[in-house]
Amino acid sequence: DTEVTQTPKHLVMGMTNKKSLKCEQHMGHRAMYWYKQKAKKPPELMFVYSYEKLSINESVPSRFSPECPNSSLLNLHLHALQPEDSALYLCASSHQGQGNYGYTFGSGTRLTVV
Amino acid sequence: SQQGEEDPQALSIQEGENATMNCSYKTSINNLQWYRQNSGRGLVHLILIRSNEREKHSGRLRVTLDTSKKSSSLLITASRAADTASYFCATGTGNTPLVFGKGTRLSVIA
Numbered sequence: 001d002t003e004v005t006q007t008p009k010h011l012v013m014g015m016t017n018k019k020s021l022k023c024e025q026h027m028g029h030r031a032m033y034w035y036k037q038k039a040k041k042p043p044e045l046m047f048v049y050s051y052e053k054l055s056i057n058e059s060v061p062s063r064f065s066p067e068c069p070n071s072s073l074l075n076l077h078l079h080a081l082q083p084e085d086s087a088l089y090l091c092a093s094s095h096q097g098q099g100n101y102g103y104t105f106g107s108g109t110r111l112t113v114v
Numbered sequence: 115s116q117q118g119e120e121d122p123q124a125l126s127i128q129e130g131e132n133a134t135m136n137c138s139y140k141t142s143i144n145n146l147q148w149y150r151q152n153s154g155r156g157l158v159h160l161i162l163i164r165s166n167e168r169e170k171h172s173g174r175l176r177v178t179l180d181t182s183k184k185s186s187s188l189l190i191t192a193s194r195a196a197d198t199a200s201y202f203c204a205t206g207t208g209n210t211p212l213v214f215g216k217g218t219r220l221s222v223i224a
Binding site for chain 1: 145215
């Protein structure tokens with residue numbers, strides 16, 4: 001299995017809702033990432049998990065809460081989001097962290113906050 | 115913050131022509147990678163070139179790296195309509211996650 005699977009593919013949520021994005025990989029990768037991407041912009045790093053521990057939080061607002069239940073799963077819990085949080089959320093994984101290896105990306109979750 | 119800066123921002127060519135995209139960066143790197151992104155989809159890893167390498171090939175892709183000029187180029191030969199996508203360079207320093215450049219939007223017209 002050489003894929004990163006993200007669910008759901010599309011999500012519309014109100015500003016008072018709580019939802020979660022899910023990401024799964026079975027390549028034995030020990031680093032997993034959440035990126036946020038706005039239209040016609042590059043991906044922006046949000047969080048990095050290395051060996052199931054949060055190693056980097058790029059000053060992301062607390063309304064985004066990551067979780068890594070095990071080495072194959074990565075969640076992003078969403079609560080009280082703002083319309084400007086609407087974006088494509090990408091999960092990625094790599095053999096190890098620190099940018100020494102290529103990343104495998106999921107196809108993303110298109111999030112719309114209304 | 116973005117380290118890589120792609121040039122041009124947008125490129126439109128005819129099918130069969132070659133497409134060249136450039137990436138410049140600012141600090142020392144361990145490796146440089148190129149990714150392709152079709153509209154609204156995830157990024158696909160194309161090629162990784164390490165700082166001690168000067169050129170690398172993969173199918174119709176040719177990547178060069180000049181560490182003295184802090185620049186890289188991606189050449190796609192004999193382009194196809196299916197090559198239409200955004201292309202991002204990303205730099206790896208060995209102790210931080212990849213940093214992506216702003217990207218080049220390539221349109222290949224059939």
